[in-house]
Amino acid sequence: MTDEKHHADYSSFGNATDKKEVLQQVVDSYEALVYEQSNWVCNLGNASSLVWHAYHSLKVPVNWAGFYVVDPKDPSQLILAPFQGKVACQTIKIGKGVCGTAAEKLETQLVRDVNKFPGHIACDGETNSEIVVPIVFEGKVRGVLDIDCLVLNGFDEDDQKLLEALVEKISATCEW
Template structure:
């Protein structure tokens, strides 16, 4: 690629194909880099541009990282300013972190314990990043549409979480 920015060109209208490209681009970018801030900053950008190239109105893509026992702290992201700190068990991110299970929320306003960083968000997916039984953090993506995410996203983003575990030193 001529420029690093070209990694954010996704020339496909197929969600599965674009997310596959996202994983390939993440692997290429992290092949000689294990710094988690650098890698997750680029990963946030890849996620943002992958969904936008599919015309999915993602309004936030990024990470919360386990900073201390039971506490998530805001990591690199794309989108508007967000809540800095989330306790394990609280909200969609906290539930993914404590249960270590991907949360697909088709309508955040029907979720009993949704923490709203942005009132415009309609749906959300949160994927835990788990290494040897410990939650290192979560991938968090918000969408302005209802039912923004489904099984295809879950599968691809869980693979991204595995790649992050393999490539990043936290």
């Protein structure tokens, strides 16, 4: 091992306990990482990893963190994109479930109890709360950031604000 900074070090959030500080670090690290890189698969992969490790450093039991994008073969549905966590549903119809609703309405869905969300699609029966932020570029939905949590009320308005800031950077730095 040497003293140089490895890419993996971006996943370290130390013992930070302030959620807003940790999520701001995710936004800043994403921006540093994607400097001169616009490949969306590459950038969404590292973004998923940043989000996953940030919530785990905060001891928030996130069980899935990643992306769906509009399916290039069928724009009426979303298709699985880079993520961290267990195996996931491959496709989701736009308008269906939490992800599909965010994609249709172009509005973040902050769901404190997924069991109360009409038409919730369970890729993992252990998920209890969820936040989904739509990725919008030039007025059109390109995909969604989706984060699932094992407990109820896993996310609040602070998460929403900072994840929306992250997604705004994602939208602006990837070629869609």
